[in-house]
Amino acid sequence: QKEVEQNSGPLSVPEGAIASLNCTYSDRGSQSFFWYRQYSGKSPELIMSIYSNGDKEDGRFTAQLNKASQYVSLLIRDSQPSDSATYLCAGSRAGAGSYQLTFGKGTKLSVIP
Amino acid sequence: NAGVTQTPKFQVLKTGQSMTLQCAQDMNHNSMYWYRQDPGMGLRLIYYSASEGTTDKGEVPNGYNVSRLNKREFSLRLESAAPSQTSVYFCASSEVRGTGGRETQYFGPGTRLLVL
Numbered sequence: 001q002k003e004v005e006q007n008s009g010p011l012s013v014p015e016g017a018i019a020s021l022n023c024t025y026s027d028r029g030s031q032s033f034f035w036y037r038q039y040s041g042k043s044p045e046l047i048m049s050i051y052s053n054g055d056k057e058d059g060r061f062t063a064q065l066n067k068a069s070q071y072v073s074l075l076i077r078d079s080q081p082s083d084s085a086t087y088l089c090a091g092s093r094a095g096a097g098s099y100q101l102t103f104g105k106g107t108k109l110s111v112i113p
Numbered sequence: 114n115a116g117v118t119q120t121p122k123f124q125v126l127k128t129g130q131s132m133t134l135q136c137a138q139d140m141n142h143n144s145m146y147w148y149r150q151d152p153g154m155g156l157r158l159i160y161y162s163a164s165e166g167t168t169d170k171g172e173v174p175n176g177y178n179v180s181r182l183n184k185r186e187f188s189l190r191l192e193s194a195a196p197s198q199t200s201v202y203f204c205a206s207s208e209v210r211g212t213g214g215r216e217t218q219y220f221g222p223g224t225r226l227l228v229l
Contacts, residue, residue: 032215034217042222042223043203043221043223044203044220045220046217046218092215098143098161098162098164099144099216100161101146101156101218102158103157104155105153105154
């Protein structure tokens, strides 16, 4: 079974610190990876996508992908209380005419003011 | 541009009752998906539709049926609800471009279902 593993947390960081979220995956056929943010009682919202090995930066967010190690990470710099949410890692693989996402169970992040 | 909409937002059913969850998207996406989310289990794919007229099973299809009514609408039906189907249901859509699975899936607001 194809799996995406995340530490469920909670991960607590002080305001202004760097939050580091990690994810490993078992399916070497996974081609693209996504980080979704989900506030309590809300739907998932895409914050980062990464397709190639290396780093990808977008504002305070940096995604890192290492396909050889089957490892994906998300760094949040200058963490704010508004970043407190559950972060879902997902990998994409080809299905029947479409691409299916396999989600991890999520890491709950709390940013302490 | 409403994105992905779902109805109802909340529903209580008794065991054995049936219901249909509705989903519609106005982004002209080809692919649509139904997920369920349970505490400690993450998001799990129930069914998906790569394009109008096609549907395929996901990870947890048992107890559900789907209909891709047209390009915009994708419904999920519970024929005989069971307490194990108590969950939050999310519909999503995406536009498949090229290869590599780089398309973004956009999620609806969710339907909270309680089966007693």
